Structure formats: C-alpha cells, structure tokens
C-alpha cells in the first residue's frame with residue numbers, strides 16, 4: 146500500500162480552500178441576501194418574539210423546500226427531533242433504532258423521550274444507517290407483538306427507526322422504508338444536515354412519518370439557532386404546533402393550557418433570518434456542489450485517501466465534505482498538518498455507544514461505523530469556497 150503523502154495532500158487542499166493563504170473554517174454562514182432587511186423589519190415593527198409573520202412565512206417556505214405538507218419551526222434541531230419522536234409514539238422504556246455514527250443530538254432526543262437508543266451499523270456507500278444490516282439484526286433479535294415489535298433480548302418495545310443523512314448524503318431510504326414497513330416501525334428522519342439533498346429526485350426529510358431539521362450556525366442555512374418538524378400529516382403537524390407552544394387553547398385573553406407541553410417556539414427574528422437564508426439555498430447548493438467537484442478532481446490522483454462522493458441516485462447538498470483515509474494511523478498526522486496550515490479539519494464524531502451515557506445501550510456489531518470513525522476527516526466546506534476561489 147502506498148501511504149498518503151500528508152504534506153502534498155495539504156497543499157492540494159490549500160489550493161482549493163485557501164488559495165490566498167490565511168485560516169479557513171470548516172463551515173461558515175454566509176449572509177448576502179435580505180437578512181438585514183428582514184431582521185430590521187422585526188426590530189422596526191417590534192415583532193421580535195414568539196409570534197409574527199416571518200414564522201408563518203418560514204414554515205410555508207420550508208414545507209416547499211422539503212417537499213412536505215407542513216413544517217413547524219422550533220428553537221433548535223434537538224427540540225424538533227424530540228417532538229417528532231414523541232409524535233411517532235416513542236415512550237419511556239422504548240428502544241429506538243438509530244446509527245451509532247451520528248451527532249449526539251440524535252441519541253439525546255431519544256433519551257429526552259425516556260427512550261433508549263439501540264445502535265445500528267452504517268454503510269460505506271452512504272455513511273448512514275445500513276438497511277441490510279438492520280434487517281438481518283431485526284430477524285435475529287426482534288419478534289412481532291400486538292403493540293409493535295419487541296427486542297426479545299431486553300423485552301422492550303422497539304418504537305421507531307431514526308436514520309440520519311450524514312453530511313447531507315441520503316441513507317438508502319427505499320430499502321430502509323421496506324424494512325420499516327415489514328416490521329411496522331415508524332421512520333423519523335434526522336434531516337439536520339440534508340436540507341436540499343435529493344434521492345431519486347425527492348427531497349429528504351419528508352420520506353418517513355416525520356422528519357426533523359436544524360438551522361444551527363454551522364448548517365447549510367442558519368437562523369442563529371433553530372429547527373423544524375416536517376410531516377405530510379396535517380393532524381401530526383397541528384399536534385407539533387400545539388405541543389411546542391405550551392398547549393395553549395386559542396382564546397382572545399384566557400390563559401388555558403390543556404396538557405403539559407413545551408415552549409419550543411422559534412422567535413420571529415430568527416424566522417426572519419431563515420426566510421432570507423432560504424432564498425439563497427439554491428445558490429448555496431450550487432456553490433457547495435461545485436466545491437465538491439473541485440475537491441473530487443484534485444484529490445483523485447492522491448494515493449492513501451479518497452474524497453467521499455454522493456451515493457447512486459443521490460443529489461447531495463455536500464453540507465460537509467469528507468475524505469476517507471486508507472490508514473487510520475495517518476489520521477492524526479493529517480489532522481495536525483492541515484490544522485497547522487490553517488485549513489480547519491475535524492475527525493468524525495465519536496460513536497454514540499462509546500459515550501458514557503450511552504455505553505450500556507443495546508447495539509449490533511458496528512464494524513463499518515468503527516472504520517468510518519477511525520478514517521474519516523471533514524474538510525472546509527463553506528459555500529463561499531465554491532464560488533470565490535475559481536482557479
């Protein structure tokens with residue numbers, strides 16, 4: 146095996162990400178549209194908080210962007226996942242099937258419902274949950290029951306499947322939905338990283354019963370902080386709105402609340418930012434796909450490393466670009482050399498099953514997730530890099 150020449154790889158990346166030198170971040174937000182105008186409108190009118198026209202407009206614009214009937218905006222992506230899981234029927238003591246390789250929020254949201262994450266292996270083709278591995282695993286450990294399948298090892302109910310579209314690359318949803326249907330399990334998509342990504346021409350986020358997304362500062366569009374619950378089911382969307390707005394019964398003056406609920410509302414000032422950002426989404430995706438193409442071409446000739454390309458049938462948003470090293474022992478050298486050169490790179494997340502609070506959760510063998518964890522590195526991906534530095 147010819148090893149990776151780390152210095153050479155760093156200079157190839159520098160030519161694309163930082164042609165004029167300086168420090169380049171992993172992912173920076175870009176405000177180049179109506180952000181100032183819309184936020185100023187909130188300040189001028191006084192409608193900065195939990196009610197306002199930008200909230201309604203952002204929900205409508207988001208539903209269109211995600212190809213769903215309804216979007217309900219909330220304070221962050223974790224809250225969106227929490228509500229989506231509650232609405233999918235996850236209750237205290239239930240197990241929820243989810244990849245070990247994800248951001249901690251996916252597992253946290255399951256735990257916020259009183260659920261127990263049950264970790265599934267990932268696929269080399271998508272970096273997301275592997276439907277075949279899940280299917281084989283369920284055949285071994287699950288048995289049908291009146292209220293849904295049970296884990297026959299733990300005796301607990303299996304309540305849902307939560308796939309996550311890693312760095313914007315789609316999970317094989319047709320295969321996953323088939324497994325889910327066979328076992329009668331609802332699917333809640335964690336689409337926090339995949340706004341604008343398509344699979345067979347269809348946007349991610351609305352392919353299961355519910356979806357959740359995030360508008361944190363590092364995501365493809367940002368509202369400062371924010372998230373949304375996505376669904377094609379009107380009744381579920383109405384429930385999501387009710388549960389996230391303190392379950393207040395509509396009335397001109399009376400404070401009447403009909404269940405214990407949440408204050409997960411997205412403020413109007415954040416929604417204003419979101420409306421402006423969403424107008425720029427096509428340009429962001431265009432720039433990010435152009436950047437991915439340039440990395441892919443420039444890195445193709447290097448040995449010891451490959452650029453991760455979108456799976457078949459996908460049109461990814463390439464939210465975060467990633468390279469896979471052949472040799473995990475070169476990863477830390479690659480990380481320190483690139484960061485020393487001002488090119489921000491980061492390793493993959495630590496697997497959820499290795500974090501102290503999720504160490505005892507049920508899990509299958511995770512050979513692919515472990516290999517991805519040890520060999521994947523994210524590289525600079527801001528949209529401005531795809532347009533500014535043409536060379």
Ligand SMILES: *Cc1c(COP(=O)(O)O)cnc(C)c1O
Pocket residue numbers: 221222223224247248250251309335337338358359360361371372
């Ligand atoms: C960002 C992210 C979230 C959560 O979003 P917040 O808005 O930060 O709460 C959830 N899942 C994944 C995979 C994410 O990347």
